[in-house]
Amino acid sequence: MKTVVIATNNAHKASEIAAALPFPSWEFKTLDDMGIKSDPDETETTFEGNARIKACAARRASGGLAVLADDSGLEVDALDGAPGVFSARYAGEHASDRHNNEKLLAELSEVPDENRTARFVCTLVFIDEDGSEHIARGTVEGHIGRAPRGEGGFGYDPLFWPDVFDGKKTLAEVSQDEKAAVSHRGNALRDLRSQLEGFCR
Template sequence: MKTVVIATNNAHKASEIAAALPFESWEFKTLGEMGIASDPDETETTFEGNARIKALAARAASGGVAVLADDSGLEVDALGGAPGVFSARYAGEHASDKDNNDKLLAELAEVSDEKRTARFVCTLVFIDEDGSEHVARGTVEGRIGRTPRGDGGFGYDPLFWPDVFDGKKTLAEVPQNEKTAVSHRGNALRDLRSRLETVYR
């Protein structure tokens, strides 16, 4: 049995990853399930750089087993790509989702609807026991609304209107399975799976 440590304690994220990477004899465990305390400073300026920091820290703490880490966030074109890698702490180090959404809306208050284009980005870094690395990336394009809509999801989901839904609903208004089918993390996982299948299948 091959153990893959996911650099998170989010059980929902772990189950989503396990479902997307159904390799025979692989088992996925969170940091907590492995008894690992790992919370490195994310000092890089890119999603890939920060995902690699988390992956390497988890690998060192686990004694060298295979690890998978992700970093993701929102890029708004009118803000030069912000909040980007600072998405989770856009309004401050301990900001809530509402704090971040309120700041985003304030920053875009004078921006016209057609210029509120944005995308969610997710980068995954997988490092195997032998140190080999595989990087995958996924995005979902859309626009930022003017008021939050929907009770599902988290983060900026209530403000994000994916192009794939033709402007009819936000990411917070769709069930999880529908979100996974189009989301940045879902797209990144599908990319990673195709890369790994060339090695492990």
């Protein structure tokens, strides 16, 4: 059995990843499952760079096991790609989702609807035991609304209207299964699975 350490303590994220990469000989473990403390500073300016920082730190802490890390966030065209890699701390280092959403709405208050285009981005970095690396990226295009809608999801989901739903629902108004079918992380995981299928036995 091959152990893959997911560089997160989020059990929900780990179960989503395990479901998207159903290789029979693999078992996925979170940092908590492995008794690993790993919280490196994310100092890069790209999602790929920060995902690699997390993957490399988890690989060192696990003694060289295979690892998988992700970094994701929201890019708003009218804000030149912000909040980007600062999505989780847009309103400050320990900002809540509500505060981040309030700041985003304030920044876009004078931006007309047709210019409020945005996308969620997820980049995955998988490093195998032999040090080989696979990178996968997923996005979902949409636009930013003018007020939160929906009780589900997290982060900027209540403000994000995906194009794939024809402007009828925010990401916070759909089921987890509907979200996974179109989300940036879901798309990145499908990309990674297609890359790895030839290597997994």
